Amino acid sequence: MTEILRCENVLVSFGGVVACNNITLGITEGKIIGLIGPNGAGKTTLFNVLTRFQDADTGSLYFRGADIGRLKPHDMASMGMTRTFQNINLFAEQSTLDNILIGAHHLIGNPFANMFGLPRARKNERKLIERARQIAEMLRLEDQLNNEVKNLPYGVQKRVEMARALASNPEIILLDEPVAGCNEEETADLKEIIQHVNRELGITVFLVEHDMSMVMSICDYIYVINFGANLAEGTPAEIQSNSDVIKAYLGEEDET
Amino acid sequence: MFGQLFISGVATGALYALTAVAVVVVFRNTRTINLAQGDFAMVGAFAALVFIKDFGLNYYVALFGAVLTCVLLGIAFERIVMRPIADSDWLTLFTATLGMYYVLHGVAGWFWGRDTKAFPVTFDPTPIEVIGGLVSQGHVINMAWAGGIGLMLFWFFRYTKQGIAMRAVTDDPDTAMLMGIPVRFIVLLTWGMAGFLAAFAGVLLAPIVYVAPEMMDEVLIKGYVAAVFGGLYSIPGAILGALMIGITENMAGGYLGSHFKTATAFVMIVVLLAFRPQGLFGIQKRREF
Amino acid sequence: MFGPVNKSSLNRGTLANITTLRQNWGLMIALFTAALAFPFLPGVEGWMASQAALIVVYIIAAQGVSILTGYTGLVTVGHGGFLAIGAYTSALLTKYFAVDLIIGIISGAIMAGVFGFLLGLVFLRLSGAFMAIGTLGFAFFVGTIVNNIPIFEGREGISLPTNRVLGMEIGDTGFLVISVIALGLTTLLIYRLVHSGVGRAFMALRDAERAAESSGVNRVKYRTLSFTISAAVTGVAGGLNAHIVNYVSAEVFADIWYSVDFLVATVVGGSAMLMGPFIGGFFIVMVPFFLEELADFSFILKGVVLIGVLILAPAGIAGVIARPFQALRAKRICPKSTGQPK
Ligand SMILES: Nc1ncnc2c1ncn2[C@@H]1O[C@H](COP(=O)(O)OP(=O)(O)OP(=O)(O)O)[C@@H](O)[C@H]1O
Numbered sequence: 016m017t018e019i020l021r022c023e024n025v026l027v028s029f030g031g032v033v034a035c036n037n038i039t040l041g042i043t044e045g046k047i048i049g050l051i052g053p054n055g056a057g058k059t060t061l062f063n064v065l066t067r068f069q070d071a072d073t074g075s076l077y078f079r080g081a082d083i084g085r086l087k088p089h090d091m092a093s094m095g096m097t098r099t100f101q102n103i104n105l106f107a108e109q110s111t112l113d114n115i116l117i118g119a120h121h122l123i124g125n126p127f128a129n130m131f132g133l134p135r136a137r138k139n140e141r142k143l144i145e146r147a148r149q150i151a152e153m154l155r156l157e158d159q160l161n162n163e164v165k166n167l168p169y170g171v172q173k174r175v176e177m178a179r180a181l182a183s184n185p186e187i188i189l190l191d192e193p194v195a196g197c198n199e200e201e202t203a204d205l206k207e208i209i210q211h212v213n214r215e216l217g218i219t220v221f222l223v224e225h226d227m228s229m230v231m232s233i234c235d236y237i238y239v240i241n242f243g244a245n246l247a248e249g250t251p252a253e254i255q256s257n258s259d260v261i262k263a264y265l266g267e268e269d270e271t
Numbered sequence: 272m273f274g275q276l277f278i279s280g281v282a283t284g285a286l287y288a289l290t291a292v293a294v295v296v297v298f299r300n301t302r303t304i305n306l307a308q309g310d311f312a313m314v315g316a317f318a319a320l321v322f323i324k325d326f327g328l329n330y331y332v333a334l335f336g337a338v339l340t341c342v343l344l345g346i347a348f349e350r351i352v353m354r355p356i357a358d359s360d361w362l363t364l365f366t367a368t369l370g371m372y373y374v375l376h377g378v379a380g381w382f383w384g385r386d387t388k389a390f391p392v393t394f395d396p397t398p399i400e401v402i403g404g405l406v407s408q409g410h411v412i413n414m415a416w417a418g419g420i421g422l423m424l425f426w427f428f429r430y431t432k433q434g435i436a437m438r439a440v441t442d443d444p445d446t447a448m449l450m451g452i453p454v455r456f457i458v459l460l461t462w463g464m465a466g467f468l469a470a471f472a473g474v475l476l477a478p479i480v481y482v483a484p485e486m487m488d489e490v491l492i493k494g495y496v497a498a499v500f501g502g503l504y505s506i507p508g509a510i511l512g513a514l515m516i517g518i519t520e521n522m523a524g525g526y527l528g529s530h531f532k533t534a535t536a537f538v539m540i541v542v543l544l545a546f547r548p549q550g551l552f553g554i555q556k557r558r559e560f
Numbered sequence: 561m562f563g564p565v566n567k568s569s570l571n572r573g574t575l576a577n578i579t580t581l582r583q584n585w586g587l588m589i590a591l592f593t594a595a596l597a598f599p600f601l602p603g604v605e606g607w608m609a610s611q612a613a614l615i616v617v618y619i620i621a622a623q624g625v626s627i628l629t630g631y632t633g634l635v636t637v638g639h640g641g642f643l644a645i646g647a648y649t650s651a652l653l654t655k656y657f658a659v660d661l662i663i664g665i666i667s668g669a670i671m672a673g674v675f676g677f678l679l680g681l682v683f684l685r686l687s688g689a690f691m692a693i694g695t696l697g698f699a700f701f702v703g704t705i706v707n708n709i710p711i712f713e714g715r716e717g718i719s720l721p722t723n724r725v726l727g728m729e730i731g732d733t734g735f736l737v738i739s740v741i742a743l744g745l746t747t748l749l750i751y752r753l754v755h756s757g758v759g760r761a762f763m764a765l766r767d768a769e770r771a772a773e774s775s776g777v778n779r780v781k782y783r784t785l786s787f788t789i790s791a792a793v794t795g796v797a798g799g800l801n802a803h804i805v806n807y808v809s810a811e812v813f814a815d816i817w818y819s820v821d822f823l824v825a826t827v828v829g830g831s832a833m834l835m836g837p838f839i840g841g842f843f844i845v846m847v848p849f850f851l852e853e854l855a856d857f858s859f860i861l862k863g864v865v866l867i868g869v870l871i872l873a874p875a876g877i878a879g880v881i882a883r884p885f886q887a888l889r890a891k892r893i894c895p896k897s898t899g900q901p902k
């Protein structure tokens with residue numbers, strides 16, 4: 016039961032808004048962990064801190080025990096961590112295949128060797144394309160490989176984003192609202208994919224999601240944050256019966 | 272010397288400001304850097320020239336005619352060229368206005384010839400003294416006009432329904448749309464305003480330089496630099512940028528030699544952007560995730 | 561549904577990249593053969609070869625712009641500056657050190673590349689309108705330098721010795737051959753670039769910067785690399801341009817409209833298409849050439865074509881021409897695909 020990712024006392028404030036207020040949590044390897052909380056609770060901000068798009072004012076971050084607080088976003092992929100974005104963030108003008116290949120960017124080796132098509136780089140490139148095809152196959156994208164992603168339906172785009180994340184050979188993948196905006200069928204699809212990725216490929220999943228039935232059914236463990244602070248943590252069953260959590264969510268409903 | 276250079280720098284800056292403000296107004300509502308802004312002004316100057324010389328109209332009537340011409344030109348440009356590509360990327364919008372620049376240059380050259388023409392209305396050449404420096408009366412009158420237009424814009428954005436709607440579109444077009452603001456009309460109005468400002472820039476500059484297709488090229492570039500200097504979203508920033516550029520380049524021209532006058536603005540902008548990529552008063556746009 | 565990955569599926573069809581590679585060869589080889597044969601056709605005079613060489617210069621310069629603007633998404637209005645750097649580097653070397661034309665051009669490219677690298681670092685955080693004005697400022701800056709520093713001889717200009725390649729003097733025809741070879745090499749470079757992981761990284765930064773970073777693309781490194789390569793390619797054009805008429809002067813190289821013309825050429829042709837700079841470069845040189853007596857019409861034509869292309873064919877003229885070919889190829893690579901491949 017090793018901890019693959021951990022953050023301690025992460026504090027982020029934007030001007031007067033405290034988006035993360037001393038958040039501490041740990042992600043156990045091989046599990047599906049959920050992060051929930053009302054809108055504006057600071058979930059995306061925490062993801063940004065973990066993937067280094069956002070610097071924390073204070074606090075520390077560890078990946079397999081090593082301090083990653085000073086790394087850059089592009090260091091994450093080769094380290095074994097990758098993410099998806101809350102709003103679909105694909106390379107819209109490019110084909111599905113290219114999108115997946117960019118996910119594998121840190122595996123291209125020496126960029127100049129790759130550019131000038133030296134024999135070893137060429138072989139490597141072929142291997143990357145093969146892998147991209149395998150991943151596409153796994154996510155049932157094999158018929159879309161040459162289509163520009165901007166022309167694909169929403170649910171398919173979500174799968175492309177997942178495929179791109181998988182292409183980097185991650186050990187852990189952070190999903191920011193993977194099923195937001197999806198219909199029931201697409202949701203069921205993505206849920207199955209996430210479970211497959213976790214069980215068959217052994218990839219740890221850390222996900223933010225507002226769809227409670229989905230979170231409760233696939234997560235092994237859940238963290239709840241509210242107003243940027245830790246509110247509760249536990250198994251789905253524990254969270255469902257936690258009075259603080261219920262209050263936080265009901266409180267939110269009162270407002271809206 | 273200093274006072275002299277300073278005050279005529281302000282006068283030049285005031286003319287840059289008319290273009291800079293128009294660049295900002297159009298940019299923040301449509302994401303478009305309008306490279307045809309200078310040529311709108313050039314058309315305005317030519318229109319005024321025609322009204323005065325060929326129709327024998329009074330200066331102020333001609334000015335009004337130039338304003339009308341430019342406003343219509345701005346609106347027509349929006350309807351015919353910019354609206355069909357409104358959702359395109361930044362480069363497309365930018366180069367479309369460049370296309371308009373070419374068209375207007377060509378049309379003006381074709382109609383009125385490439386040679387420079389003197390503007391019939393000139394100012395009394397005896398300079399007058401303003402806070403310790405001698406300034407030509409033309410400069411003083413131009414400063415007064417520019418100041419007046421500045422106040423008018425202030426009033427427009429602060430107190431009129433359209434002005435407030437325009438700011439709402441700037442802040443967040445989607446929300447503005449949801450709130451029932453006619454965004455398309457506001458965009459049209461934005462281009463009309465660009466024409467309005469251009470007409471003044473052209474007619475005010477005409478007596479100082481000359482009237483010719485390329486009369487506004489330098490002012491356009493300075494206006495664009497000034498707008499970026501101020502951060503591209505801020506009207507006061509653009510005005511301040513324009514004045515700073517006007518003053519600094521006048522100083523550089525006076526103390527270092529006229530060779531360095533034009534380069535000044537670019538040295539300033541390159542140095543500024545290297546250290547403050549969002550301009551002086553720019554907003555670092557909130558990152559989208 | 562999600563069983564273990566099925567290996568047999570991998571053998572289906574050729575790999576996409578490699579197929580694309582073969583497809584473009586035919587057209588390219590035909591084009592270059594025609595260009596090389598051109599000066600030897602009956603009735604072709606020296607000045608025509610020079611005119612053709614000028615087209616080649618514009619194509620190469622536009623190729624440089626397309627790397628940065630088309631593939632990396634950073635709009636430049638300053639590549640005239642890199643053209644000037646390439647031109648003056650080569651000019652000064654041939655004048656004072658009597659170097660070979662080839663050495664001159666390569667040095668020009670390297671010098672432009674170095675400045676491109678530096679500019680890329682200075683403008684690391686710029687994009688859009690800010691990048692456009694910054695690069696324009698750079699071009700102006702270069703113009704001021706060549707106008708005012710004595711060694712560049714300002715508007716007087718520098719006259720250069722006759723072109724020599726490998727010790728032999730070459731005329732207009734020989735120069736065109738050298739230009740076409742240079743164009744062949746830059747085209748090959750861009751081709752390799754676009755179809756490699758590096759080109760993918762450029763395009764990823766263009767389309768979605770944060771997603772690119774989270775996929776492991778080092779933004780600083782690839783942006784600067786794009787700047788460097790882009791500047792060096794335009795530097796090649798500069799070196800060639802200096803030697804077409806063996807004369808460089810601030811009159812020409814301090815003119816910022818060069819920068820604008822390169823951008824227009826890139827956009828009209830198709831900024832992210834291999835063939836784009838070819839079409840755009842040809843267009844920009846030939847419009848004023850045919851309408852020499854009618855300068856105003858050439859302006860109007862330029863403007864109307866530019867606007868027309870943007871409204872009707874946002875991917876540029878090359879995009880329109882390529883469409884049917886791409887559809888065909890898509891069917892071959894991936895029979896079930898319906899859309900168009902990249
Ligand atoms: N770059 C930023 N600048 C200023 N404020 C920000 C920024 N990013 C986030 N915030 C603020 O921080 C708070 C937390 O935002 P965050 O996006 O992390 O919430 P979230 O939990 O992901 O919400 P949602 O469920 O709606 O996605 C919000 O109040 C938000 O307005």
Ligand SMILES: [Mg+2]
Pocket residue numbers: 058059060101
């Ligand atoms: Mg969020």
